[in-house]
Amino acid sequence: MDRPLQTEGNALLKAVFQGKLRLTRLLLEGGAYINEGNDRGETPISAACLASYDDPQTRQRMVRYLLEKGADPNIPDKSGRTALMHACAEQAGKEVVSLLLENGADPSLKDYSGSSALVHAINKGDRDTLQVLLDACKAKGKEVIIITTDTSPSGSKKTKQYLNSPPSPGIVDKLSPACMSPSEVEIGTSSPVHRAVHHILPRPPSAPGT
Numbered sequence: 339m340d341r342p343l344q345t346e347g348n349a350l351l352k353a354v355f356q357g358k359l360r361l362t363r364l365l366l367e368g369g370a371y372i373n374e375g376n377d378r379g380e381t382p383i384s385a386a387c388l389a390s391y392d393d394p395q396t397r398q399r400m401v402r403y404l405l406e407k408g409a410d411p412n413i414p415d416k417s418g419r420t421a422l423m424h425a426c427a428e429q430a431g432k433e434v435v436s437l438l439l440e441n442g443a444d445p446s447l448k449d450y451s452g453s454s455a456l457v458h459a460i461n462k463g464d465r466d467t468l469q470v471l472l473d474a475c476k477a478k479g480k481e482v483i484i485i486t487t488d489t490s491p492s493g494s495k496k497t498k499q500y501l502n503s504p505p506s507p508g509i510v511d512k513l514s515p516a517c518m519s520p521s522e523v524e525i526g527t528s529s530p531v532h533r534a535v536h537h538i539l540p541r542p543p544s545a546p547g548t
Contacts, residue, residue: 343385344376351375354382355389357396359403372409379415387425387434397430401437411443418449425467426458432466439474446480 345352350370353361362382366372375381380388386400405411411421419427422443425434435455439445448454453461456475459468 343380343388344378345385346376348374348376350382351380351385354400354404355385357389357391357393357400359396359400362400362403366407372404372407373413375413375415378417379413381409381413381415381421383409383411383421384413384415384419384424387421387430387438388428394431398433398437401430401434405437405441411438411441412447414447414449418451420444420447420449420455422455423447423449423453423458426455426464426471427462429462429464429467432470435467435470439470445471445474 343351343355345355350362350365350372351374353365373381373383375384383401383404386397386404389397389400391397391400409421414420420443422435422438422445424430425438443455445455456468456471459471
């Protein structure tokens with residue numbers, strides 16, 4: 339993460355961020371509120387996704403435990419980011435993303451810059467996580483169109499996403515043909531302007547009697 343997490347005055351947030359599962363358990367058993375955020379609105383479940391643990395298993399255990407105890411993965415911080423977005427932006431791994439999705443994390447939510455978890459995963463070039471997110475959208479019958487564009491000489495990307503509503507015809511005309519797997523979503527930085535699309539069609543209704 340690009341800035342330290344504020345944990346002052348919040349023992350639970352500090353325990354989670356430091357990966358102290360036993361202390362986290364004791365604090366929750368002692369009455370700590372599992373969804374209490376800091377001044378930036380970052381909750382314990384977001385802290386678990388933001389932290390840089392030495393052992394990747396620590397994050398999975400912490401996230402699983404917090405979710406089991408009722409952590410809400412859809413509470414946004416003051417930038418509009420949820421735990422799922424933080425997990426994708428910090429490359430927490432497909433296992434953590436799967437845990438969040440299985441416990442109600444909404445992949446269609448967007449932060450205040452207009453970016454969803456899908457966009458954050460693409461910006462990090464994390465194809466495994468992208469696959470998990472796309473599968474989750476497909477399972478819910480959502481249509482996803484993602485456009486990624488390199489706009490900076492340094493190779494940084496500006497990504498736009500259209501979820502459940504296609505972009506304007508003028509934009510569609512400029513896009514490459516729809517691709518059907520994350521391996522075909524190109525995330526390169528070799529050209530000044532590059533676009534890629536991932537399109538998931540809505541699930542067709544079941545035939546009568548099936």
